Amino acid sequence: MDSVFAAIVQAPEDPILGVTVAYNKDQSPVKLNLGVGAYRTEEGKPLVLNVVRKAEQLLVNDQSRVKEYLPILGLAEFNKLSAKLILGDDSPAIQENRVATAQCLSGTGSLRVGAEFLAKHYHERTIYIPQPSWGNHLKVFTMAGLSVKTYSYYDPTTRGLNFQGLLEDLGAAPAGAVVLLHACAHNPTGVDPTVEQWEQIRQLIRSKGLLPFFDSAYQGFASGSLDADAQPVRMFVADGGECFIAQSYAKNMGLYGERVGALSIVCKAADVAGRVESQLKLVIRPMYSNPPIHGASIASTILKNSDMYNEWKIELKAMADRIISMRKQLFDALTAKGTPGDWSHIVKQIGMFTFTGLNSDQVAFMTKEYHIYMTSDGRISMAGLSSSTVPHLADAIHAAVTRAS
Amino acid sequence: MAIRRALSGPIMDRTAVVGARYMSSWWRSVQPAPKDPILGVTEAFLADPSPDKVNVGVGAYRDDNGKPVVLECVREAERRIAGNLNMEYLPMGGSVKMVEETLKLAYGENSELIKDRRIAAVQALSGTGACRLFADFQKRFCPDSQIYIPVPTWANHHNIWRDAQVPQKTYHYYHPESRGLDFSAMINDIKNAPNGSFFLLHACAHNPTGVDPTEEQWREISHHIKVKGHFAFFDMAYQGFASGYPERDAKSIRIFLEDGHHIGIAQSYAKNMGLYGQRVGCLSVLCEDEKQAVAVKSQLQQLARPMYSNPPVHGALIVSTILGDPNLKKLWLNEVKVMADRIIGMRTALRGNLEKLGSPLSWQHITNQIGMFCYSGLTPEQVDRLTNEFHIYLTRNGRISMAGVTTGNVEYLANAIHQVTKSA
Numbered sequence: 101m102d103s104v105f106a107a108i109v110q111a112p113e114d115p116i117l118g119v120t121v122a123y124n125k126d127q128s129p130v131k132l133n134l135g136v137g138a139y140r141t142e143e144g145k146p147l148v149l150n151v152v153r154k155a156e157q158l159l160v161n162d163q164s165r166v167k168e169y170l171p172i173l174g175l176a177e178f179n180k181l182s183a184k185l186i187l188g189d190d191s192p193a194i195q196e197n198r199v200a201t202a203q204c205l206s207g208t209g210s211l212r213v214g215a216e217f218l219a220k221h222y223h224e225r226t227i228y229i230p231q232p233s234w235g236n237h238l239k240v241f242t243m244a245g246l247s248v249k250t251y252s253y254y255d256p257t258t259r260g261l262n263f264q265g266l267l268e269d270l271g272a273a274p275a276g277a278v279v280l281l282h283a284c285a286h287n288p289t290g291v292d293p294t295v296e297q298w299e300q301i302r303q304l305i306r307s308k309g310l311l312p313f314f315d316s317a318y319q320g321f322a323s324g325s326l327d328a329d330a331q332p333v334r335m336f337v338a339d340g341g342e343c344f345i346a347q348s349y350a351k352n353m354g355l356y357g358e359r360v361g362a363l364s365i366v367c368k369a370a371d372v373a374g375r376v377e378s379q380l381k382l383v384i385r386p387m388y389s390n391p392p393i394h395g396a397s398i399a400s401t402i403l404k405n406s407d408m409y410n411e412w413k414i415e416l417k418a419m420a421d422r423i424i425s426m427r428k429q430l431f432d433a434l435t436a437k438g439t440p441g442d443w444s445h446i447v448k449q450i451g452m453f454t455f456t457g458l459n460s461d462q463v464a465f466m467t468k469e470y471h472i473y474m475t476s477d478g479r480i481s482m483a484g485l486s487s488s489t490v491p492h493l494a495d496a497i498h499a500a501v502t503r504a505s
Numbered sequence: 506m507a508i509r510r511a512l513s514g515p516i517m518d519r520t521a522v523v524g525a526r527y528m529s530s531w532w533r534s535v536q537p538a539p540k541d542p543i544l545g546v547t548e549a550f551l552a553d554p555s556p557d558k559v560n561v562g563v564g565a566y567r568d569d570n571g572k573p574v575v576l577e578c579v580r581e582a583e584r585r586i587a588g589n590l591n592m593e594y595l596p597m598g599g600s601v602k603m604v605e606e607t608l609k610l611a612y613g614e615n616s617e618l619i620k621d622r623r624i625a626a627v628q629a630l631s632g633t634g635a636c637r638l639f640a641d642f643q644k645r646f647c648p649d650s651q652i653y654i655p656v657p658t659w660a661n662h663h664n665i666w667r668d669a670q671v672p673q674k675t676y677h678y679y680h681p682e683s684r685g686l687d688f689s690a691m692i693n694d695i696k697n698a699p700n701g702s703f704f705l706l707h708a709c710a711h712n713p714t715g716v717d718p719t720e721e722q723w724r725e726i727s728h729h730i731k732v733k734g735h736f737a738f739f740d741m742a743y744q745g746f747a748s749g750y751p752e753r754d755a756k757s758i759r760i761f762l763e764d765g766h767h768i769g770i771a772q773s774y775a776k777n778m779g780l781y782g783q784r785v786g787c788l789s790v791l792c793e794d795e796k797q798a799v800a801v802k803s804q805l806q807q808l809a810r811p812m813y814s815n816p817p818v819h820g821a822l823i824v825s826t827i828l829g830d831p832n833l834k835k836l837w838l839n840e841v842k843v844m845a846d847r848i849i850g851m852r853t854a855l856r857g858n859l860e861k862l863g864s865p866l867s868w869q870h871i872t873n874q875i876g877m878f879c880y881s882g883l884t885p886e887q888v889d890r891l892t893n894e895f896h897i898y899l900t901r902n903g904r905i906s907m908a909g910v911t912t913g914n915v916e917y918l919a920n921a922i923h924q925v926t927k928s929a
Contacts, residue, residue, distance in 0.1 A: 103767045103793045104701065104736055105646055111803040114597070114810065138593060146591040153588065160587040166573040168565060169781045172544065205630075205813035212812055216668075221535050239811035342530060350594075357592045357818035368530035378538035385541060386664035387637055387812065388630035393782035394819035 115235060116475060123473040131471035132489055134480040137287070137452045138356060139419055142486045147419070149354050151411040155401040159394075170390045172381040174203020174362075178396040181403035182347055182362040186283075186316055186330050193337050197370035200377040202363045202384065203391045207317045207348030208236060210363035214313060214344045215244030216383045217365075217376075224276040227313065228269070230254075232477070234287045237280065237315075246278070254289045259445035259457050261291050267304060275309045283316035283345075284329040285451020288479040292322070292450055298332045302339065312336055313344040320352045322451045324420035326413065337366055349399050351452065352416055358395025419483075423452065426485040430454075433494035439501055452483050462500040470496035542660055543900055550898040558896040559918060561909035564712065564877045565781060566844055569911045574844070576779050578837040582826040592818060597806040599628020599787075600821035606828035607787040610744060610751055611758055611770050618762070618791060625801035626789035627809060628816045632742045632773030633661060635788035639738060639769055640669030641808045642790075643703060652703045652738075653694070655679075657902065659712045662705060662740070676704070679714045684870035684882055686716050695729045704730060708741035708770070709754040710876020713904035717747070717875055723757045727764045737761055738769040745777040747876045749845035751838070767791045774824055776877065777841055783820025844908075848877065851910040855879075858919030866926055879905045887925045895921040 113121065119135030141147050159165060173179065179201040183194055193199050204210040219225065227246045229237050230253035241248050251273075252265025270279060281301075286292055293301060305312055314333050320326040336343050342365075349360040363380070367373040384390070402408045431446045446454055458466070458478040466472040472493060474480045485493065540548070546562030560571075568574050598604070604626045608619050618624055629635035643650060652666050655678035666673050676698075677690035695704065706726075711717055718726060730737055739758055745751040761768050773786040788805065792798040809815070827833045856871040871879050883891070883903035891897040897918060899905050910918060 103797060104650075105767075105790065105801055106793060106797065108646055108797065108800045108804055110800040111807045117597070136594075146593050148589075148591055152592075156587050160583055166575055167579070167780055167782045168573050169563075169775075172541070205817070208810075208814040209812070221532065236810060236814065243808075243811040342532075355592055356594045357815065359813060359815070359817040365532075367532055372530045372532050372535070375535045375537045376532050379535055381541065382538045382664075383668075385633075385661060386668040387634070388784060389633040389661065390782070390784070392630075392784040392817040392820065395817065 119473050119475055122467075126471055126473070128471040130492055132473065132484065132492065134472060134474040134484040134493075137351070137481050137483065139351060139354065139452070139483040140486075142422070144484075144486055144489075147354055149412065149415045151402055151408050151415060152354060152398055154408065154411075155398045158401060159397055167393060170203070170393050170396075172384050172390050173201070173377065174391045175393070175396045175400055177404065178203055178400040179362060181400060183364050185326065185403065186319065186333055186345055186347055186364065187337055187366075188327070188330070188334055191334070191337060193366050198367045198373050200365045200367065200373040200380060202377070202380045203396050204346075204361050204363050204384075205359040205388075205391060206350050206361040207315060207346050208240065208361075209359065209391075210346035210348070210361045211237070211240045211315060212244060213380065213383055213387070214346060214363050214365070215241050215246055216387075217380060218278060218344075219245035220383065221379060222278070222311070224274065224278060224311070226274065227278040227280055228273055229280040230266075230282065230286070232288060233280070233282070234315075249273075251279070253286075254291060254455065256457065259291075259455060260448065261293055261297065263293070263297055267300065270301070270304055270310065271308065273308065273310055276311065278311045278313050279305060280313050280315060281332070283314045283319065283333050285318035285322035285453075287317065287451070288453050288475070288477065289455040290449030290451050290453045291455070293332075295331065298335060302335055305336075306339060306341055311342065311344070313346070315346050317348040318351055318451050319347070320413070320416045321420055324417040324424070326416070340368075342366055342368060349395070353399055353402070353412070355395050355398065358398065359392060360395035360399050423482045426482045426490065427454070429487060429490045430482075430485065430494060433490055434497060437494060437498050439494070439498045441501060452481055454480050454482055456480055456497070458497070458500060465500050465503070466496045469499065472496050546898050546900055549892075553896055553898075555896040557917065558898065559909065559914050560898045561905045561907075561918070562898045562900060564776065564906050564908065566776060566779065566877070566908040567911070569847060569913070571909070571911050571913065574779055576837065576840045578827050578833050578840060579779060579823055581833060581836075582823045585826055586819070586822050589822065595628070595815045595818050595821065597627075597809050597815050598802060599816040600818070600825055602825040602829060603785075603821040604628055604787055606825055607772055608789060611741065611755055611772055611789065612762065613755075613759065622795040623792050623798050624789050625792055625798040625805060626787055627802060627805045628821055629771070629786045629788045630784045630813070630816060631775050631786040632740060632771050633665065634784065634816075635771030635773070635786045636662065636665050636740060637669065638788050638805060638808055638812075639771060639790075640666045640671055642805060644669050644671050645808070646804070647703075650701070650703050650736075652705055653698055654705050655707070655711070657713055658705070658707070659740075674698070674702075678711070679716060679880065681882070684716070684880065685873065686718055686722065688718070688722055692725065692729055695726065695733065695735065698733065698735065700734045701736070702733070703736045703738060706737055706739050706757070708739040708744070708757050710743035710747040710878075712742065712876070713878050713900070713902060714880040715874025715876050715878045716880070718757070720756060720760070723760050727761050727766065731764055731766060736769070737766050738771070740771045742771075742773040743776055743876050744772065745838075745841040746845050746848070749842040749849075751777070751841065762791075767793070774820070778824065778827070778837065780820050780823060783823065784817060785820035785824055848907045851907050851915060852879065854912070854915045855907075855910060855919055858916055859923060862919060862923045864923050864927065877906055877908050879907055881905050881922070883922070883926070890925045891921055895924075897921055
C-alpha cells in the first residue's frame with residue numbers, strides 16, 4: 101500500500117539546534133559551543149540549581165503526592181505565584197482579580213496559547229515582532245493564525261537600539277495591532293531599551309491603542325534582580341491598561357526540559373478576567389488537555405517558601421553575575437589585543453546573548469579555523485564562555501576581523 | 506525606585522495614563538465558555554458536601570478505597586531519577602529511549618518495522634498531544650482530507666480535529682438497542698466514505714462505550730479500510746487496561762500491520778502507568794521506508810516546535826527507566842493486571858447487584874463492555890436524578906467510570922441506578 105505521506109520532504113535543520121549538532125561532530129579539543137542559550141558553569145557543565153534539587157527531594161519524599169491530572173489551567177498555586185513574580189507582590193491588577201493566568205509549556209507554550217486566544221477572540225490579526233527576534237516567534241504566531249510584521253529594533257551601525265525606527269514603525273501600526281515586546285535581555289541582540297525609552301514606548305503603545313504582548317524569558321537573568329528585570333512589564337500594568345505576558349522558568353530556574361511557564365492576561369476588570377480564563381481552557385484542552393505537573397510543582401515549592409525563594413535569588417544572581425563577568429573579560433581581552441573596532445557593545449548588551457556584529461563569513465572562518473560554534477547571525481551565548489576559554493574566543497575574533505578578506 | 510521615579514516625574518504623560526484607564530477592555534465581548542463536560546463533573550463532585558457522594562465521572566483509576574494510585578514501579582523510577590544529572594532540553598522529538606520502548610509496546614517487541622526504521626515517532630503530550638500533532642500533520646500534508654470519528658467518542662476528539670481545521674464526519678459505532686457494536690452500519694460507512702478518507706479508531710477499550718470489535722470484526726474492518734485506501738489512525742489510551750495484557754490489547758493494531766496498512770498511532774501512559782499529570786505519550790506514523798520515516802519525523806518536529814518547542818523530560822524518564830529495566834517492567838505489567846482485574850471485578854459486582862435487586866432491565870452489557878468505562882444506557886434525565894438525589898457524579902451520556910466503583914460503594918451505586926430505572 102502506498103503511503104499517503106509519500107511526497108513529504110525532509111524539513112531543514114533548526115538553525116539554532118543545528119549548531120549543537122555540528123559542534124558534537126567536531127573532534128577538536130579546543131572546540132567551543134556558543135550556540136544554544138542554555139546556561140553553563142565555569143567548567144562548561146549544565147547546572148541544576150541547589151534549590152531546585154532541594155525542591156525535587158521534598159516532592160519525591162512526599163508519599164502523599166499523586167500524579168493526577170492538573171486542571172486545564174494548571175497548578176493554581178503556581179499560577180498565583182507566577183503572576184506575583186512578574187507583576188509584583190502588591191500589584192493592584194492582582195489584588196483586583198484582573199489577571200487570568202494559565203500554566204503553560206514554558207515560554208513557547210505560553211506564547212502559542214496566547215496567540216491562539218488572540219486569533220480566536222481579538223479583532224486584530226496582526227502582530228508586530230522586533231527585527232530581529234527569536235527565530236521561533238515567527239513560527240509560533242503564524243501557526244496560531246496571526247499575520248506577522250516586524251518593527252525596527254536593532255541598529256547594526258551602533259550595535260544598539262534603533263529607537264527612532266522603533267517609534268516610527270509602531271507609530272504606523274494600525275490601531276489595535278498586537279506588539280511583541282521582549283521584557284528584558286532581548287534575544288538575540290542583548291539590546292534593551294532604557295527606562296526612559298520604555299516609558300516612551302509605553303506612551304506610544306497606549307496612545308495608539310496597540311496591545312502589548314510581553315515575552316519574559318529571562319527575568320532575573322539580565323541584571324541579576326527579579327524586580328529590576330520586571331520593570332518594563334510593571335510600567336505597562338501600572339497605567340491600568342491590558343497586556344499579555346508569557347513567562348518562562350527554563351533559564352532563571354534552570355528548569356529547561358521540564359517545560360515550566362505561564363501565560364498571564366491582564367484585563368480591565370475582574371469579570372472580564374474570569375471569562376477570559378474560561379476561554380483559555382477551550383484553547384488548551386484540544387492542544388494537550390492539561391499541563392505537566394512536575395516542573396510547576398518544583399517552581400511552586402520554591403516560590404512559596406521564603407527561605408527557598410531567597411536561596412533561588414542568590415543562585416540566580418550568581419548566574420547573572422558570571423555572565424556579566426564573561427562580558428567584561430571578553431571586552432578586556434579584545435581591548436588588550438587591540439582588535440580593531442568598537443567592542444563596547446559586549447558590555448552594554450545584557451542577558452545571555454551578545455550580537456557580536458560579526459558577519460556570516462567571519463563566523464564560518466571562526467568555526468573552521470578555531471572550532472567555535474555560533475549561529476551565523478553572529479550571536480554568541482555568553483553562558484557558554486568561561487575564564488579559560490575567553491582567550492581562545494578573543495583570538496578567534498581578532499583573527500576573523502583582521503584577516504584580509 | 507526607578508518605577509516610581511518614572512511614574513511621578515515629568516516623563517509620564519498624563520493623557521496617555523488617562524487614555525489607558527478610560528479605554529474599555531479589548532475582551533468585553535468574550536463569552537464565558539461552557540464547562541468541559543467531563544472535567545466539569547469532577548468540579549461539581551468536589552463541591553458537594555454529602556458524605557455519600559460517589560465520583561464515577563473522570564477516567565482516572567482509583568483503588569478499592571477510592572484513592573488515586575501511584576504505581577510502585579513509578580515510585581521506584583522516581584527515586585532513581587531524583588538527583589538526575591541535568592534538566593536540559595530534550596530534542597524536539599523527545600526522549601529517543603522512551604520512544605523506542607513505546608514503539609515496542611504498540612508494534613511488537615521484535616517488530617521488523619522497528620528494525621527497518623520505518624516508523625516516524627515523536628514523544629507527545631500524552632494522548633491528547635499525540636492526536637493534536639497528528640491532526641495538524643494531517644492538515645498540513647493532506648489538506649483536502651477529512652477525518653471520520655466514531656459515534657460516540659471521547660468528546661475532546663471533536664475539539665482536536667476542529668482546532669486543527671480538519672473537516673470531520675462521523676461513522677456509526679455504538680448500537681443503543683443492544684448496547685453493543687453497530688457493526689454492519691460501521692462497515693457501510695467505511696464503504697461509503699470517499700476513497701482515502703482518514704478513520705479514527707479506538708485500538709481497545711473504546712471510550713466512552715467500552716464496546717470493542719471482536720477479532721473477526723477487526724479483520725473485516727481492516728479489509729474494508731484497505732479496499733477503500735483509507736488511512737487508519739489508532740488512539741490507544743488504554744493498552745493493558747482492557748484485558749490486563751498489553752500484548753493482547755494491541756491485537757487490532759497488529760491485525761492492521763499484518764494487512765499492510767500504513768497506520769498512525771497515538772499512545773498514552775496516563776492511565777496504564779498512572780502518569781496522568783506528567784503528560785507522557787507518543788505519536789507514530791508508519792512509513793514506506795526509513796528515508797520517508799526520517800522526513801515525516803522531521804516534519805512532526807516542525808509542528809511541535811511552534812507549539813511547545815520540546816516535550817517535558819520528567820515523565821519520559823519515568824517511562825524509559827521502567828521499560829528499560831526488565832525487573833521494573835515486570836513489576837509494571839503485574840500492576841497493570843491488578844488494575845484491570847479490579848475493574849473487571851467491579852463490573853461483575855455491579856451487574857450482580859443490579860440483578861439481585863430485581864432490575865427489570867438487562868445489565869449484561871456491564872460485563873460485555875471492556876476497559877475503564879461502562880456505557881450504562883442511562884438517559885440524561887436519569888443521570889441528573891443520580892446526581893441530584895444520590896450524589897453520584899457521572900457524565901450525562903450515562904458513561905460510568907468503573908475505576909471509581911469500589912466494594913465500598915458498588916451496592917449504593919447499584920441501588921441508585923435501580924431506583925432511577927426500575928420504572929423505565
